[in-house]
Amino acid sequence: MTILSTSDGTLNRFKARLVVKGFHQLQGFDFNETFSPVIKPITIRLILSLVVTYHWTIQQLDVNNTFLNGALDEEVYMQQPQGFESPDSSLVCKLNNALYGLKQAPRQWFERLKATLLTLGFTYSKCDPSLFTYTKNKQIVYLLVYVDDIIVTGNSFDLVLQLVQKLNYVFSLKHLGDLDYFLGIEVKKQPNGTLILTQSKYLRDLLSKTNILE
Amino acid sequence: MVGALQYATITRPEITFVVNKVCQFMAHPLDSHWQAVKRSLRDLKGTLDYGLCFKPASVHQPLSLRAFCDADPDDRRSTSGAAIFFGPNLISWWSKKQPVVARSSTDAEYCSLAHANVELLWVQTLLTELSVPFTTSIIHCDNQSAVLLAHNPILHAHTKHMEIDLFVREKVSISLVMINGLMHSPSLSLVLSFYLSDPSSM
Numbered sequence: 197m198t199i200l201s202t203s204d205g206t207l208n209r210f211k212a213r214l215v216v217k218g219f220h221q222l223q224g225f226d227f228n229e230t231f232s233p234v235i236k237p238i239t240i241r242l243i244l245s246l247v248v249t250y251h252w253t254i255q256q257l258d259v260n261n262t263f264l265n266g267a268l269d270e271e272v273y274m275q276q277p278q279g280f281e282s283p284d285s286s287l288v289c290k291l292n293n294a295l296y297g298l299k300q301a302p303r304q305w306f307e308r309l310k311a312t313l314l315t316l317g318f319t320y321s322k323c324d325p326s327l328f329t330y331t332k333n334k335q336i337v338y339l340l341v342y343v344d345d346i347i348v349t350g351n352s353f354d355l356v357l358q359l360v361q362k363l364n365y366v367f368s369l370k371h372l373g374d375l376d377y378f379l380g381i382e383v384k385k386q387p388n389g390t391l392i393l394t395q396s397k398y399l400r401d402l403l404s405k406t407n408i409l410e
Numbered sequence: 411m412v413g414a415l416q417y418a419t420i421t422r423p424e425i426t427f428v429v430n431k432v433c434q435f436m437a438h439p440l441d442s443h444w445q446a447v448k449r450s451l452r453d454l455k456g457t458l459d460y461g462l463c464f465k466p467a468s469v470h471q472p473l474s475l476r477a478f479c480d481a482d483p484d485d486r487r488s489t490s491g492a493a494i495f496f497g498p499n500l501i502s503w504w505s506k507k508q509p510v511v512a513r514s515s516t517d518a519e520y521c522s523l524a525h526a527n528v529e530l531l532w533v534q535t536l537l538t539e540l541s542v543p544f545t546t547s548i549i550h551c552d553n554q555s556a557v558l559l560a561h562n563p564i565l566h567a568h569t570k571h572m573e574i575d576l577f578v579r580e581k582v583s584i585s586l587v588m589i590n591g592l593m594h595s596p597s598l599s600l601v602l603s604f605y606l607s608d609p610s611s612m
Contacts, residue, residue: 238502238533241464241496242533245496248499249497321540322539329540381420390464392464393421393462394421394460395421395461399458403451
């Protein structure tokens with residue numbers, strides 16, 4: 197269980213999650229493939245330079261309970277969760293969906309997202325499988341996926357919003373608005389249209405951990 | 411610790427070389443490597459808000475794709491460094507120990523050129539896929555003989571062993587990339603392949 201606090205340090209809410217003991221899983225039996233592609237940093241930078249050049253909108257999405265969205269290809273059983281046992285202790289739970297802790301959870305999530313995007317009309321890039329493109333009458337939308345962090349950009353603001361809404365029907369999304377913080381990187385937009393990428397927060401945390409900041 | 415620094419190179423190309431260098435000694439770290447790490451951290455402390463800047467390019471002409479590459483020997487295997495610019499923006503860079511022993515500086519530079527070429531071609535494919543117009547890519551290399559070698563297959567006794575890497579020449583001959591010599595300005599890629607401080611401190 198984790199305690200989530202707001203940025204000023206006050207208590208926000210408690211968060212608890214059912215996690216499977218994935219370290220007991222056997223390859224070929226409980227799982228087969230675990231690889232899940234993530235976006236390459238060079239693709240992000242390339243798209244960002246297109247964004248600043250053509251003054252596109254750039255939006256950020258976050259998926260709630262990401263890994264619970266994955267479907268399972270294998271038959272997986274788990275022990276009864278503590279505190280929720282049924283009187284018959286010989287029973288086990290059969291998983292219908294992916295859970296946190298499963299080795300294949302990230303892969304299954306990505307497959308699910310990919311299938312959803314393909315039905316929405318996106319195509320995936322051959323160079324970088326985490327980059328999805330949607331084109332319609334010269335309007336173009338790019339979608340970059342890093343597990344549950346998603347960046348959407350394109351030359352039509354309306355189309356971007358429309359697609360985000362469509363995606364929201366399938367998954368529960370948090371629309372975080374304009375891109376400002378992604379993978380520990382702060383993105384600041386300057387008045388003249390340039391974007392500046394910094395890792396000040398990450399570096400500050402790193403330096404305080406190593407006691408160099410004093 | 412070094413892994414944490416590695417993540418910081420995402421927006422800080424200038425520490426790429428030192429982080430890569432220290433990484434090579436992870437199996438047997440010495441005090442001098444720890445000193446280098448601490449030095450980088452202190453350097454970062456003073457420049458916390460530095461980062462990568464993305465500037466808008468002109469929309470009226472196709473965007474340029476330029477790469478700067480270099481190689482420098484430190485021990486038997488050289489280190490190659492390169493930076494790729496898309497329009498005015500830096501999009502990719504690396505500092506990497508070459509996998510083979512080079513027999514001459516031309517050999518090392520040529521190896522670095524081949525590496526930069528591979529990366530550029532990947533970017534070209536991606537841009538074509540996104541149907542973004544771009545001009546013929548230019549690789550700037552500060553070694554004149556490596557540049558000449560890429561244009562002209564001089565079967566020279568010293569370059570016999572490099573002929574396997576015909577890849578660069580093939581791409582040049584079909585005008586996919588252009589290779590230019592950089593004679594006067596100090597190469598940007600030098601930062602990625604060379605010690606900025608006293609080498610004995612490593």
